[in-house]
Amino acid sequence: KAGVTQTPRYLIKTRGQQVTLSCSPISGHRSVSWYQQTPGQGLQFLFEYFSETQRNKGNFPGRFSGRQFSNSRSEMNVSTLELGDSALYLCASSLLGITDTQYFGPGTRLTVL
């Protein structure tokens, strides 16, 4: 069974731009969660989507948004990028949600200049 895939793996943007990251979950998994990982803050939960609906949300500003498609693939969008948005963005998929075993992708490394 293929694992969680994320594209692109690396991305460089400038302040003020917007970015869209993509995540393809493990086949059959309906839950996709997104996380931000930085050296200073560690891993932080962004949001979770289940069956195309946002089910849970962490404490991030509205510039961070996402969506999930009918095939469970998910996208995350960050608008008006700030330098502090530079991070590794990870997505994870699971059958039932964040209280179920989650399988992480390799992440997208975003650098904001």
Add this chain to the structure above:
Amino acid sequence: GESVGLHLPTLSVQEGDNSIINCAYSNSASDYFIWYKQESGKGPQFIIDIRSNMDKRQGQRVTVLLNKTVKHLSLQIAATQPGDSAVYFCAEILNTGNQFYFGTGTSLTVIP
């Protein structure tokens, strides 16, 4: 917000020794705890989990202990191997509001 912290940021052990990685959590209402391993360039990998109604759970070479009295979680790795070198995170999940918090991580280095 809630905090999930680790006692030691780095840990070095000799190959074959046992490793113990600790984690403190602050919310006594947390329901579920997970340990993840993250190798360089990869996403976190599930190791073992434990529910709040349990004190101990064992896997292959790993044991998680939960002490709810002092809100402490530990991961024990038996016969540590070079392949165990990685950053280990604990995570705390609160069913109320379905909030998910990670610790900052402990970097484990296994010395051959």
